Each structure stands twice: as structure tokens, then as C-alpha cells.
Amino acid sequence: MSDRIHASYWLETPDNPARAAEVIAGEQSSGTFLALANETPELKARCGARVERLELLDVVDQPSLPGRYKPGVRFQRARLELSWSVENMGLSLPNVMATIAGNLFELQCVSGLRITDLRLPVAFAQACPGPAFGIAGTRRLAGVAQGPLIGTIIKPSVGLNPEQTAAEVRQLLAGGIDFIKDDELQADGPHCPFDERARAVMREVNAAAERLGRKPMVAFNLTGDLDEMKRRHDLVLSLGGTCVMVSLNSVGLVGLRELRRHSQLPIHAHRNGWGYLSRHPALGWDYAPWHTLWRLAGADHLHVNGLGNKFSESDAEVAAAAQAVLKPLWADAPMAAMPVFSSGQTGLVAAATHQVAGGTDLIFAAGGGIFGHPGGVAQGVTALRQAWDAAVAGVDLQAHAARHPELKAALGFW
Template identity: 30%
Template sequence: MPGITYEDFLDLDYEPASSDLVCTFTVDPASDMDVEAAASRVASESSNGTWAELQVEGSITDLSATAFSIDGNTIRVAYPDELFEPGNMPQVLSCIAGNIMGMKAVDRIRLEDCEWPETLTTSFPGPQFGTSVRNDIFDAGDRPITATVPKPKVGLSTDQHVQVGYDAWTGGIDLLKDDENLTDQAFNPYQDRLTESLAARDDAQDETGEKKSYLVNVTADTNAMLDRVDAAAEQGCEYVMVDVVTTGWAAVQAVRERCERHGLAIHAHRAMHAAFDRVPDHGVSMRVIAQITRLCGADQLHTGTADLGKLANEDTVGINEWLYSDRHGMNDVLPMASGGLHPGLVPELVKRCGTNIGIQAGGGVHGHPDGTHAGAKALRQAIDATVEGTDLATYAEDHPELATAMEKWGTETPR
């Protein structure tokens, strides 16, 4: 009886079926391996092979992954659809980004991209709303929506947090957002912050005549998150925020199901993503993390600043294009630009990323010399000027808040 060996997982003549999940990896083989040997081991370990030659009665090779393309250190592996449990993202990732990340056969391996087939894609719910939130909730027209996070990130009392939110909303910000590490601490409890912030939101809406909302952070264990989603809905909030990587994809899927019951949008914060994607030759790319986030159902996702902010270099534009693209009828995702932004960077950001985005500034609002309200006005003025095609320096002549921000920060990129 013929055995199953690593060589059975390499076939450079294989043509992937339309139902296959195709994954692109960059590999750095171990010193005693060539790329072909490493590719066969990636396909084997991530599907139904192992290190020993197997004697199996009957055929299971129709469930084997196949390494079918090698281009330098880039390999492509096709996975038959039957390997995956529909709608189970943890199981999918246990296959395509599981044990292979620690194999001795490779010194480095990075999951760069995935081509998701229709059957697997449509087993996930995707976003409820996606980019439609810009107009369905905010009537933003042609401009990006705006968000800010009260600073300092943690340590503000509930009263202080609410006041910062009110000042930002009345200055022209659309969304107040909790930071990723603010949940239900004693200095600013979740329920108090939710209730009082939304009351201030209502006052800000009355004052400005504009719709406002709040990205309240529900991140916790799954049961607590679901309770917090329910509380947000009961208080009339349109959103919840989830730290999707630290929470875990199964928990995100549970939140997505509960949010659909209430008609709430999900804002995805990507805290911890760099643990997987910052090293350029190992881990999982932000592109793949974004894909997973969309399939699991987030409506908004932080995707970077196209090299304009304080965070490391990323393919923000390419990721955004994937989030916008048609994927078997699934709703799209609104990319959020964040991390070191201020009014002077808005024109270049819009030039690189377009207007179908959200722009979030923390220090670039609250660090304004005249305070949060003026900082919010300056950011909104920069966006309004950019959308109408007016140079910021010219617009600042009649808008003192923008003039002060430009004097302080200019167009410099922070570190």
C-alpha cells in the first residue's frame, strides 16, 4: 500500500478549483531545506499530513492542501473547501496560520494574502452596514466622517471623559471613541460612561443640528461583551467597539450576531495586530487580518494612515481597496485612518485614501493649544477645506482654529 509523504503535497501543475481557499505565503526555508521541500511541508502540516509516512486505507488525498506555485520565496497553497467548517473562523485559522508558524522546516513564514472562495466567504455574515454608515447614520455627504479619543487614554473620570466628548462633538466631531484599553475600570465604569456620554451626545446633537454617536468599548470575556452590547442598545447607541484581535474571532462572531439583533454597527480596533504583522517576513499580514475582520462582520476597521501618522509602514491603500471590493455580495468595510493624525495631514491623507473613510485624531484634536473644542473645529475645517478643494493656508485665513493648528503642527508627520 503506497504511503502518503511530503511530496504528495507539492504539484506545480495543479490548477486550483474555484472552491479552493488559496493562500499566499512568503517562506524562508531552514538551512537544510529548499523552497520546494518547505512548500510541501507547509501544505502538509496545514491540512492532513504529518512528518511520518502514513499508511492509510482508502484515499484522503482529496482533502490534502496542494502547494502549486513557487516564485522565489513566495509560495501559493490551495486548500479544498471540505477542510473547513463553514462559518468557523478559529478553525480556518488553525489550518492556514496554525502549526506552520512554528515549523522547523522554515526559519520564517508569513501569511501574506488569501483568496476566499464563494462558499466559504458566504458562510460568514460580513458587515451589517459597512461604508453606508457615513450617510445612513451621519448624512456626511462627500466628506470623511470624524472620530476622536479622549486623551489621556485612561485615567479620566467619567465626568472628565464626558466633557471631552461634548467639547469634541460640538466642535464638529461625529464619533467619540473609547481607547482600546478603556473598558470597565473603577475610575470610569462602563455603565456610567455609556449613560452619561449618550446624554451629552444628545445635548451636542441639539446644539449642532448634526447626528453624533459613540464608539463604546465592550471588550471583555464573551458573556460580558454580550451584556454590554445589550446595554448599549438599551441606551440608544448606534455602535459598539471591539478589540477584535485581543478578543478573538469566535467572540467577534458572537458580538456580530448579537449586534444584528439590535441593529448596531461594529467598530473594530486592531490592538495587538503588530504582534502578527510588524515583522515583514513572519506572521500574518494586516491585509489578512483585515480580510478576517470583514468576514466576521465588523463595519469599521483601523487600517493605518498611508505612512502619514506615527505607526509603522503598511499597505493602507491596498488594504482599503480590498475592504471596498465586491466579495460575493458581502457588504464592504469603512476604513478608519488613525494614529498620529492632525489637521495639516488631512489633504495628503484624502489624496492617498479618498473620502470614503473615517479620520480619527486624538492628540491632533486634544493637543490643540486652545483645547478640545477648538481642536475638533480645526480638524473639521481641514476636512471641509479639502473636500471643497481649498488650500489649507487659504482656508485658515478665515478659520482661526485651523490657523492655530497649522502654526503648531504644520504638515509634519509625528513619531
């Protein structure tokens, strides 16, 4: 196993690709735009980034990104792999990110750059233990030994007061839901303060647990300053809650890492803002390398969008994201996290989702797909579960609906 950090990129450049690769490697390690006396061969050998691979692809006439380019220049594309000694930054996730995704994208010799892969030494498994609960712990706390966790998001996302929120939760619990989450927009506003909302919701959850013999999981959005997040976590824990939620791009790697150190509950990690990191194909991140850092930092659940979603990602991109979350990071340190499928989800994609995930170790969250059922919320939950029963059994959805009225009614509005 290498003791170096390896990152791969899709590169587009108006320069000679080999020269551009060396510029990028120098910018992100020992070099500067001038050769300096103290940048000795020994220092570069010890701490300089290495160009491990450069595979030339096609040439195009127009750049993918705006910049200052000479008239008439053409743009060469390539696959590039760089590596760094872990001694440059230590076993530090924020500094890994600063190294592999720092001052690269704005270089003049770059007209397009996207991170496509990241491989870290196994020493990171000891320094950053990753999810504390993952799939097994989530199933245990939610009382769902088999099948997907059928979930939903409280809607409207904002505007409900604590008691109205609790009333929504009560309907969902009566319908047999497994998992409920705050929307990422619902935090600690004056119309729905976090503390009051948590108390009202957990009153319903604890009462339902007495009836059901299991406790449905609620992910409370505690995104905020670090001290606020710790205090909110402690309140949820004291009320008998079993999950907390955080917006990754809002709190950063340090925020998630410190919450992981403090938390005694699974951390539901929301990726809101993912589009600005990924949507342009010539800029930003693929999901697999991006999620690796957050998984190491302690995310137990990671959003991957959903098949047939309302956003811009293709089904192939969603499938790749889910499979990345389920894939072991190292053979002897799998750090299993649970993918979360959401965004316009209905039972129509249950079978395809089952196939993509290779099983049911997932959270399947539907908002309108549940709340829009003509028979009400409870029938919406039942219909979604029936669709998944059909998917797992390999039964045709229409044939299954003929014997299940809740599913049959759902097919009319899904």
C-alpha cells in the same frame, strides 16, 4: 470561482524549497512526518493541501528567524501559494485561520514565513455575512452624508471618571465632532465603570442630538467576556447609542462573530496588538489577508493606522491596508467596511489620506491634533474639518488657512 481556499506566503527556507512547500502542505492537511498506510493517494487527492505555485526568489546567507540550522547552510526565498478543499474545515473562520496560520511558522524547514494573500470561495459570503452596517449604515446613523467622519479618542485614555469623561464629550459635541471612541484601554475599571460611563456620555450625546438634528456616533469599548459584551451592547442600545467597539485580538474571531450575531449596532473593530502579528517582515501577516477574516466575522470599521503615524508602519503599508478594507471581497458580495485612520493624525495629512482612500468613506480620528489646539477643543475640530474641506476641494492647505483662522492657528502646532 474556485471552491478551494487559497493562501499565499513569502517563504524562506534552509531546505529545498519544493520539499519545504510539500512539508508545509502536509503539516496543514493530511500529512505527518512519516508516510502512513491510511494516507492513501485517494485521501491526499481529496483532502491534501496542494502546492499551487512556487516562485524562487533570492538566496541569503543568514536566516531571518532563529532556529536549528546546519552550519554553512544558505537560505532560499520564494513565493508560495497553497490551496485546501473547503471540505477540510467547512465554512468556519476559526478553522480557516488554524489551517492557513497554524503550525507553519515553527517548522524546522521555515526560517521565515509571512501570509501575503487569502482568497476564499464565495460560499463564505452566505455563511459569514460580514458587516451589518458598513459605510452606508455608519453614515446614516451618524448623520454624515458626505465627507469623512471627523473623529477623536477620549484622552486621557484612563484615569477620568464618568462625569469627567462626559465633560470631554460635551466639549467635542459643542465643537461639531462626528465620531468619538473610547480608547482600547478604557473598559470597565472601578474608577470609570462601563455602565456609569455609558449613561453619562449618552446623556450628553442625546442632548446634543436635540440641538444638532443628528446624533454624533460614540463607540463604547465593550471588550470583555461574551456575556459581558452582549449585556453592555444592550445597555448602549437602550440609551440610544449608535456604535460599540471591540478589541479584535482580545476577543478572537469567535467573540466577534457572536457579537455580530447579537448586535443591532455597528461594530468598531480595533486592531491593537497588530504589531506582534506583523512587524517582522519575515513573520506573520500582511494586513489584507488578516483583515479579510475579521471583516467576514462582522467588523463594520477597521483600523488601518494613519499616514505619517507615530508607529513603525510606512505610509505605503497604511495605504495598502486602507485600500484592502475598501476593496470588495467578491464582485457580488462587496461587504463594504469603513477604514479608520488614527495615530498621530493632523490636518497636514488630510490631502494625502484623501488620495490614498480614493474619497472620503473613512473615519479620520485625531487625539492631540484636536485637543492640542491653542483655541480649545471646538477650534481643534473646526480646524481639522477645514483641512479636509481643502483636501476634498483640491485647495492648497496654506492658502485655505489664510481665510480660516482656526486652521491657521492649528498649522502652528500640527
